[in-house]
Amino acid sequence: MLILHYTGMQSAEAALERLCDEAAQVSAHYLIDEDGTIYRLVHEKRRAWHAGVSFWRGERDINSRSIGIELVNPGHEFGYRPFPEAQMASLEELAADLVAHYRIPPLHVLAHSDIAPDRKEDPGELFDWQRLAARGIGAWPEPGKSDEGGWTNAEIRDLLGRIGYGTAWDDGHGTAWDGTVWDGSAARSLLAFQRHWCPERLTGLPDAETVKRMRALARVYSERLV
Ligand SMILES: [Zn+2]
Known part of the structure; x- marks a missing residue:
């Protein structure tokens, strides 16, 4: 790495x-x-x-x-x-x-x-x-038509996990993510994704563009790891 x-x-x-x-x-x-x-x-x-x-x-x-x-x-x-x-x-x-x-x-x-x-x-x-x-260093998402559309929090968790992020999302203070609220570790993992792959949307909250890029990244790259 x-x-x-x-x-x-x-x-x-x-x-x-x-x-x-x-x-x-x-x-x-x-x-x-x-x-x-x-x-x-x-x-x-x-x-x-x-x-x-x-x-x-x-x-x-x-x-x-x-x-x-x-x-x-x-x-x-x-x-x-x-x-x-x-x-x-x-x-x-x-x-x-x-x-x-x-x-x-x-x-x-x-x-x-x-x-x-x-x-x-x-x-x-x-x-x-x-x-x-x-230059062939690292990954960058190129979303297509198939990456558009609504999302669920469960899908986002799955996508972040496929990309590589930790998704246990218990922040160590007894507030494990319950699948509905975006805070604590869940929001920080999403924020990290945005910082790297969607820096113009640095909110820590899901939105259409962030989700599109997440799908594109997982679709193209997540199976390419040895
Ligand atoms: Zn450092």
């Missing part, structure tokens, strides 16, 4: 220092600065600590089976801003190599927020996933 992050810190120097500090217990394989400089921090074959408590398609130990790339960006906490062209261009080259070398399937190229929707928002709704998908 390939997991993308933002550093969420005020400067690249601070992020580098933290990622290289053993006591902080965080690390990633690569860091890409806003000027496009790529820092290789941990060898790809070695485990890095970037995913934390996470879940994707039944898998929980994501640190052991993924490559993590950190993009310098202050993040939602310190002034979230667009990812510059130089940074995106470097990422595109690096990710294209990694995806080809490790044969990473489209639905295994993910945001940190996809695998940890209860805790994480990175790399966030300004990240251009469609651009990467155009």
Whole structure:
């Protein structure tokens, strides 16, 4: 798997220092600065600590089976801003190599927020996933006529599960999703989907466009995983 992050810190120097500090217990394989400089921090074959408590398609130990790339960006906490062209261009080259070398399937190229929707928002709704998908990196839905029409909450839960999201949706505070109300973990999984694949509808609630893209993504990609 390939997991993308933002550093969420005020400067690249601070992020580098933290990622290289053993006591902080965080690390990633690569860091890409806003000027496009790529820092290789941990060898790809070695485990890095970037995913934390996470879940994707039944898998929980994501640190052991993924490559993590950190993009310098202050993040939602310190002034979230667009990812510059130089940074995106470097990422595109690096990710294209990694995806080809490790044969990473489209639905295994993910945001940190996809695998940890209860805790994480990175790399966030300004990240251009469609651009990467155009280079063959990751998945992008192309809805067709068959993806239109009404939906039920049960279908949405099924679709999110087929794509890969955790759908147990008990947020740990005793409020398991009852299938009718959109809140807690259910809403956060849907919000994570929107952040990645429907960023112009960042509501955490189902709507026609979100559901269309969800259906298209599940239809085209969910069977392509090995
Ligand atoms: Zn992250």
